[in-house]
Amino acid sequence: xNDMRVVERDVDINELKMKARDVDVFYGDxxxxxxVDVDIEDKTVTAFIGPSGCGKSTxxxxxxxxxxxIDICRVTGTITLDNEDIYDPKVDPxxxxxxxxxxxxKPNPFPxxxxxxxxxxxxxxxxxxxxxxxxxxxxxxxxxxxxxxEAKDRLNEPGTGLSGGQQQRLCIxxxxxxxxxxxxxxxxxxxxxxxxxxxxxxxxxxxxSQYSVVIVTHSMQQAARVSQKTAFFxxxxxxxxxxxxxxxxxxxxxxxxxxxxxxIG
Amino acid sequence: MPxxxxxxxxxxxxxxxxxxxxxxAIASAGGDVRLLHSLPGYYGTNVAMFTIVPALLVLSVWxxxxxxxxxxxxxxxxxxxxxxxxxxxxxxxxxxxxxANGLDSAIAEGGLTExxxxxxxxxxxxxxARLAETGVALGGDxxxxxxxxxxxxxxxxxxxxxxxxxTVLVLAGLGLGYAYSRTHQEFRARNAVERAILSILMLASxxxxxxxxxxxxxxxxxTFNFFQLYPWQDFFFxxxxxxxxxxxxxxxxxxxxxxxIYISIIALLVxxxxxxxxxxxxxxxxxKRTRSIVKPLIxxxxxxxxxxxxxxxxxxxxxxxxxxxxxxxxxxxxxxxVMTAGIVMGIMLIPFIxxxxxxxxxxVPQSLRDGSYGLGATQSETVKQVILPAALPGIVGAVLLAxxxxxxxxxxxxLGAGAAARLDLNPFEAMTTVTVKIVGQxxxxxxxxxxxxxxxxxxxxxxxxxxxxxxxxxLYIVRKYREQYE
Numbered sequence: 001x002n003d004m005r006v007v008e009r010d011v012d013i014n015e016l017k018m019k020a021r022d023v024d025v026f027y028g029d030x031x032x033x034x035x036v037d038v039d040i041e042d043k044t045v046t047a048f049i050g051p052s053g054c055g056k057s058t059x060x061x062x063x064x065x066x067x068x069x070i071d072i073c074r075v076t077g078t079i080t081l082d083n084e085d086i087y088d089p090k091v092d093p094x095x096x097x098x099x100x101x102x103x104x105x106k107p108n109p110f111p112x113x114x115x116x117x118x119x120x121x122x123x124x125x126x127x128x129x130x131x132x133x134x135x136x137x138x139x140x141x142x143x144x145x146x147x148x149x150e151a152k153d154r155l156n157e158p159g160t161g162l163s164g165g166q167q168q169r170l171c172i173x174x175x176x177x178x179x180x181x182x183x184x185x186x187x188x189x190x191x192x193x194x195x196x197x198x199x200x201x202x203x204x205x206x207x208x209s210q211y212s213v214v215i216v217t218h219s220m221q222q223a224a225r226v227s228q229k230t231a232f233f234x235x236x237x238x239x240x241x242x243x244x245x246x247x248x249x250x251x252x253x254x255x256x257x258x259x260x261x262x263x264i265g
Numbered sequence: 266m267p268x269x270x271x272x273x274x275x276x277x278x279x280x281x282x283x284x285x286x287x288x289x290a291i292a293s294a295g296g297d298v299r300l301l302h303s304l305p306g307y308y309g310t311n312v313a314m315f316t317i318v319p320a321l322l323v324l325s326v327w328x329x330x331x332x333x334x335x336x337x338x339x340x341x342x343x344x345x346x347x348x349x350x351x352x353x354x355x356x357x358x359x360x361x362x363x364x365a366n367g368l369d370s371a372i373a374e375g376g377l378t379e380x381x382x383x384x385x386x387x388x389x390x391x392x393x394a395r396l397a398e399t400g401v402a403l404g405g406d407x408x409x410x411x412x413x414x415x416x417x418x419x420x421x422x423x424x425x426x427x428x429x430x431x432t433v434l435v436l437a438g439l440g441l442g443y444a445y446s447r448t449h450q451e452f453r454a455r456n457a458v459e460r461a462i463l464s465i466l467m468l469a470s471x472x473x474x475x476x477x478x479x480x481x482x483x484x485x486x487x488t489f490n491f492f493q494l495y496p497w498q499d500f501f502f503x504x505x506x507x508x509x510x511x512x513x514x515x516x517x518x519x520x521x522x523x524x525x526i527y528i529s530i531i532a533l534l535v536x537x538x539x540x541x542x543x544x545x546x547x548x549x550x551x552x553k554r555t556r557s558i559v560k561p562l563i564x565x566x567x568x569x570x571x572x573x574x575x576x577x578x579x580x581x582x583x584x585x586x587x588x589x590x591x592x593x594x595x596x597x598x599x600x601x602x603v604m605t606a607g608i609v610m611g612i613m614l615i616p617f618i619x620x621x622x623x624x625x626x627x628x629v630p631q632s633l634r635d636g637s638y639g640l641g642a643t644q645s646e647t648v649k650q651v652i653l654p655a656a657l658p659g660i661v662g663a664v665l666l667a668x669x670x671x672x673x674x675x676x677x678x679x680l681g682a683g684a685a686a687r688l689d690l691n692p693f694e695a696m697t698t699v700t701v702k703i704v705g706q707x708x709x710x711x712x713x714x715x716x717x718x719x720x721x722x723x724x725x726x727x728x729x730x731x732x733x734x735x736x737x738x739x740l741y742i743v744r745k746y747r748e749q750y751e
Contacts, residue, residue, distance in 0.1 A: 071553075098641030
């Protein structure tokens, strides 16, 4: 893992985008997340790593209130976006999700054309005033997701007809099209082959220039490659959170060291 | 030998075959089951199968063919004059069969001995009275010709039955012997049983298809007869439905078809929105608990017999529509109307649409919902833009299935819309459907050589073709769009 320091780690100048304090999550009687504090900085890739079932995806879904769609899930503590509490009753979770976009583990394009997939968010939120405007948003989003060259001639074909890696980039384009401030990615490469993974990782690094990206991953190499900050979760607790280089080379907690060296997890 | 005995013996042979086959297999492996290719039970099953299956197949085919052969031989014996006297060939044959069966049961009950039965003469004994004693009633006196035919009938059936029993038993024995001799350690009994199971499954599906073909053909022949008596142009394009059994009737399909379509459309207009919205509520909005209560409650509607719906239409919906809508609006004074039948039929179809659509909506992957919510869509936006388009082929299929139900419905129409064939746009007017007229033409005294009765088959075939077309179309839609989210 000598490539860890390849990425420039100039994160100190970025300001805070999201802040989580004392967050606990319960699924019915199960205490899934225990007292987690995390700071997510703007224009930074933050990676959540940890063994399966450690709660990293659950915590990710708290950040855009996707857990609201699960009946038995209960979240306590405060999570703020730009210093506003997102669990405040005044906040509309639907509006919040437009600002905090999400890309899922399995590519899930809608059974519509490629164009309609990307235009879905802008149409719902009224981001375009006319067709030309919308065309432009679609093109920009597809370009940003590095899919434009492959998709520009087949915009009217169904999105489900693309390959797995293309579908996932389409989902990223779809999320980017709504102009989010934060982009959450839940194991975005776990269903992809190494070449598609490399493309998506490259894309994540580019997205960092405009968005704050939070990525959950099972691959520690991936976390090391794409992220500047890393949080290690274990059994629902946040064991360690800090700069990626620091976590992977010189972790403070023995559990972190055991995990990244392959002794637990 | 009675059939039941033959059957029992075959089954007993089969059971014996199982035990023998199993034992021989184990013996061939020197008592070590692990040396066998298959489990011992498979060897037993294989022998039992070879014993039973061919025997039973021959038995069933024979039983289908024997009556036909006897029938044709007896028919040849009967003179044309006898047929003319009785009215038709079928009537004479019925008499022959009754006398033959009567003699058989008289012998079985001890009223006659075998020799007495054979010696019966029409002139020396009153057969009608003697048979009446044993509980067989005959319509008229037995002519010598009929008695003769009946005696011949008995002889033929007895020989046939004896031959049948002998063939079946010999076949069972042969099958047992063959399979038993093949039973050996190396024999792949498991694969043989597997193939047999495959053919049983194939047989089951073939029977279903053949039945459909049989239904179509039976309708086709009668329809053909009808079109020989009545011009097809007048049937398909006739605007009048006025059957009269004295002849010279108008048998136009259009008014009936119009009634059918009109009522079905109203039924679908009622059931599709209500059923679909109920399904969306159950699948997307309600809590698990609510759903577990609401869904069975809606499905109760599907369990109500259609005649009960008909009563509801007749005594509640019909008069209500007449008193509150039709009469104040000056649209009619009839309590049976297209509207009544359509609305009640729509209520009947709600559970169809809602249950099927609910299942289909639930089958839309959760990841699509998550994707939509993750982009900041509300629940109804998600339903409208993602879930319904994804579920559309299935929903269309459900609607088309409901439509075929509506087209085939009879009872609600009889009680709700009346029986007057009319070509009219007013939904508060009584009309009728194809199915009602099929029932109408075939109830009571019917002469199956008149176009007024045979038209029922033409109507039935038309209906069958329409619903078949709808179902094929539904399947096509479902197939074409199914793979989109898989």
